[in-house]
Amino acid sequence: MTYTHRLRRDGGGQKWSLTLRIGCVAAAGMLGTLLARTACAQTTWPERTGQQPTRVIIPLHPSAPQTPDLQYHLLPRASDMHAGNAALGYAAAVEMIPPDRTAAEADELETLRTEPLADLDEKAAQKILANYDHALRQLRLAARYDYVDWQTDVFNRGLDAPLPSLSFLRQLSNVLTVAIRLDLKHRDFAAAVEKLQTGFALARHTGEGHALIQTLVGAAIAGAMTREVEEWIGIDGSPNLFWPLAYMPRPLLDMPRALAFEKDAAYLSIPELRQMRARPLTVAGWTRFVAGFQSASSGGDVEPPKTYEQQLQATGLALMIYPSAKQYLIERQHLSPEDVDKMPVAEVLGRYFPDSFDASMDRTFRYVNLPPAVALPALRKAERDFGQPGGMYTNLLARIFLPSLDRAIFINANTNRTLDALEAVEGVRAYAAEHHELPANLAALGLPIPNDPMTARPFDYRVENGGVTITSVPLEDPAARDTLIYQLTGP
């Protein structure tokens, strides 16, 4: 599904005849549509469903880099920041969201975010922005604190710890994009870039949580902001953002911290699992572990089982796991079958469970901090292997706790890829402004263009039909659903 910006022409105040007016309006409409589809400033992109390649069509308007290079910053400057914890500021901003939000308003907000810039209903946008005035001011303030500490109680409660109000933060970022769009429509680039700073800072702060979900929400907010950058680039006469994009930190979001938490989330959620590694397991310890396991996997949503139920479940699980546990100790820990037979059942389970859990988790997590071009194919294979029935020693706990990581890694890498590709787009605009022609290849730009992080190779660059396409096709993406194409259309 695509949509195109269309120019809106207001009629004059002359008293024409009805026929003439209808004819003129129809002609103007057709002409407007024709212009919109051919020569006018339009940025077009499909709805990013993740099921098809993302092709963003941007009209090519040559634009020389600014002087000084970093006249615009896409993140708040240090001199504009103040000491403090941004999380408190964001919490206050969430509190200021208007309480009388309706479904109709939510629909209207979605329309304002996605309709062509030329069609943006300014009155409706201003009305929503007025409702969110306090919240947006507070958001601006919060985004300029110098650090964030969400103070989620993950080290005591594991996955049971409540997360920040992620949906509300996303809601605020959506309203912020409406404000940016209004600025862009008014060609007020200085105001737009200040709000982009707020949005990108919000994305980074949101991503600095312990839960991977936070990183993904941060990536979604960053995605909304890069979409506005695309819109900016599509406006004739817009300032070139090559150096501001180059100055953005990569990776934009701090993912390793969240990945480290997710890897040990089961240990943080089930204290008995930690204790199992420290001392031999007893029957009572196994029963406590199963109860803790059940509690962690149910998120405390269910009534805790009675004692006899716990014992019954512990016995049932022990019966189920014991054969695999024995086999594991013999084959992986190299114990003799006789020694394993002599061990109490609880000891066999205690030796097996944490070791096998780590083994199952490590086979996936060992790849996550590698560059995405290496990590993504390896992760996909590891997750395919993990899903195989009869996969080697797949641990029950890992089955429940191991998330699908390749998508999360891709989404994070995609944020950086988009910034890198937009940098290349701005490089082309700068070259065209200086040389009045299109560069033959990216090397001709004479600018530091990053490689495509999905492949660790230069972006695919083609000059065709008087325009340019810059393409990124991730490795092992036969359906090309993760492909990103920037198509710069010539005048």
Add this chain to the structure above:
Amino acid sequence: MQEPMNEGGGELPEELKAFESRLAGVRPAAAGIDRDRMLFEAGRAAGLSGAKRARWVWGAGTFGGWAAAACVALVLWPHAPKATPGNSSEARGPGGDVGAPQNVQAVENAPRAGDSVLAGLLSNFLPQPSPALRERNLILSRGADALPDLPPSTGIPAADPLPESYQLHPLLGHAKGFRS
């Protein structure tokens, strides 16, 4: 009163001499009772006396146990997940039921064929991932778009709405004794 012994050292009659020599051959034996042996013998005697009754009770108990197990199997069997090889790989796919409990054979690599009834029974002991855990796995596999949207409010204003700045100023003014 005892009669004094023959201190004169007179000779004993022949029949007493023979008795004396037999007495001299007697050695004192260790005192006590073999309690283990006694308990064993007592148990065996009791067992033998009730053997017929015991056999009947054990037979009935065994039969009853098997009957109960069969009933439980019949009741629980329809709820047990089917042990099909494709389940586990589909469960982690984008369209799959992410985080759902897997079949027993896939979960713990249960080794023996013919255990399907037992596996089906045991699968009832598998912990079920919570809705929150399922949601977390779903978001991580699909991205933040899987986050639930904010539910629209009822449209009824909150009881104590945030005062606007123009409302605050008069309040502050009155509190400090100033006129706004």
